[in-house]
Amino acid sequence: MNELRKDYLLDRWVIIASERAKRPTDFVVKKEEYPVGACYFCPGNENTTPPEIGRIEKDGRWTVRWFPNKYPATTEKNKSASKGLLASASAYGRHEIIVETPLHNQDFEELPLGDMQEVLEVCANRIKQLNQNKGIKYVLVFKNRGREAGASLAHSHFQVIALSKIPSLVEKEVQASRKYWKKTKRCILCDTLKKELKSERKVYKDKNTGVFAPYASRFPFEAWVMPKRHVKNLDELKPEEKKSFTLAVKKTLLSLDKMLNKPPYNFYFHVSPKKGDLHMHLEICPKLSIQAGFEFGSDMYINVVPPEDAARHYKTGI
Numbered sequence: 001m002n003e004l005r006k007d008y009l010l011d012r013w014v015i016i017a018s019e020r021a022k023r024p025t026d027f028v029v030k031k032e033e034y035p036v037g038a039c040y041f042c043p044g045n046e047n048t049t050p051p052e053i054g055r056i057e058k059d060g061r062w063t064v065r066w067f068p069n070k071y072p073a074t075t076e077k078n079k080s081a082s083k084g085l086l087a088s089a090s091a092y093g094r095h096e097i098i099v100e101t102p103l104h105n106q107d108f109e110e111l112p113l114g115d116m117q118e119v120l121e122v123c124a125n126r127i128k129q130l131n132q133n134k135g136i137k138y139v140l141v142f143k144n145r146g147r148e149a150g151a152s153l154a155h156s157h158f159q160v161i162a163l164s165k166i167p168s169l170v171e172k173e174v175q176a177s178r179k180y181w182k183k184t185k186r187c188i189l190c191d192t193l194k195k196e197l198k199s200e201r202k203v204y205k206d207k208n209t210g211v212f213a214p215y216a217s218r219f220p221f222e223a224w225v226m227p228k229r230h231v232k233n234l235d236e237l238k239p240e241e242k243k244s245f246t247l248a249v250k251k252t253l254l255s256l257d258k259m260l261n262k263p264p265y266n267f268y269f270h271v272s273p274k275k276g277d278l279h280m281h282l283e284i285c286p287k288l289s290i291q292a293g294f295e296f297g298s299d300m301y302i303n304v305v306p307p308e309d310a311a312r313h314y315k316t317g318i
C-alpha cells in the first residue's frame with residue numbers, strides 16, 4: 001500500500017509509492033552530454049574567470065581555486081526594499097564558485113580523502129567569512145552535478161550563495177527545532193539521527209557520523225549525512241569529526257555512483273543561520289525523477305523508491 005509520510009522537521013508530505021517501487025537499474029539512463037570545447041575551469045584558462053579570491057597550491061599548481069560567479073544570482077549592489085503585495089529588496093549578497101579539482105573529469109567523491117577534506121574546509125571558511133558581512137543572513141553551499149541537475153559546466157565545482165535573507169526552508173527547520181527543544185529540551189535532529197541509525201533506513205555510521213535515507217525521502221535514493229555531535233556549522237567539527245564526515249560523504253556518493261552509473265545529483269549543506277540553532281546536515285538529492293504538476297501544485301512529492309530499499313542498495317556499495 002502506498003503511504004503518506006511527513007518530514008521529521010517540516011510539514012512536508014511525501015507519497016511513498018511502494019506499489020510501483022523501482023530498482024536502481026530502472027534509473028540508469030543515458031546522461032545528457034556536455035558540448036566539447038574549452039573549459040573555463042581547467043588550468044590554463046584562469047583568465048576567463050573573474051579574479052580569484054583564493055587558491056590552494058601543491059607543487060606550484062593549484063588544486064582548488066575559488067572566485068566570484070561570472071553570472072551572479074546575488075550581488076553587493078543595494079537598493080531600498082519595499083513591502084506589501086509587491087515586496088522587493090535587492091538581491092544583495094555574494095555568489096561564488098569553488099573549483100575543487102584541476103582535472104576536468106574528476107568528481108568530488110573521486111578526490112583523495114585529504115583533498116576532499118580540504119575542499120570542505122574551504123567551504124567552511126567561505127561560510128565563516130561571508131557571514132561576517134552584516135548584510136548577510138545566510139550562506140548556502142551546494143553542488144549540482146550533471147546537466148539534468150542544473151550544472152551548466154561539466155568541470156566539478158561547488159557554488160556558494162550568500163543571501164540577505166534566511167531561506168524559508170532553513171527558517172522552517174530552525175523553527176521546528178526550536179519548538180521541539182521547548183517541549184523536550186532535546187535536539188530534534190540528534191534524536192532523529194539516533195533513531196534512524198537503528199532503523200532499516202541506516203546507510204552507514206562510524207563513531208562520529210551517520211548516514212541514512214530519510215523516512216520521508218522526497219527523491220529516490222535521497223540520503224542525509226549528519227555529524228553525531230550537535231554541531232551547528234562545518235567549522236565546529238573537530239579534526240577527527242571532519243575526517244569522519246568527509247569519509248561518510250565519500251562512501252555515500254561513491255556507492256551512489258556505482259549503483260546508478262554516476263547519476264546527476266544535487267547536494268546542499270543546511271547549517272545554522274548566524275542566529276538560530278540547527279543541527280548541521282548535508283542533504284543529497286539524486287536527480288532521477290522530474291518534479292511536475294503534482295509537486296508544483298501541492299508541494300508534496302511522489303517517491304517510487306522507499307527509503308528502506310534505498311538504504312539497502314546503498315549499503316551493498318559501501
Ligand SMILES: [Zn+2]
Nearest residue numbers: 039042104155
Ligand atoms: Zn575543465
Ligand SMILES: [Zn+2]
Nearest residue numbers: 187190230279
Ligand atoms: Zn542536534
Ligand SMILES: [Zn+2]
Nearest residue numbers: 173270281283
Ligand atoms: Zn535540512
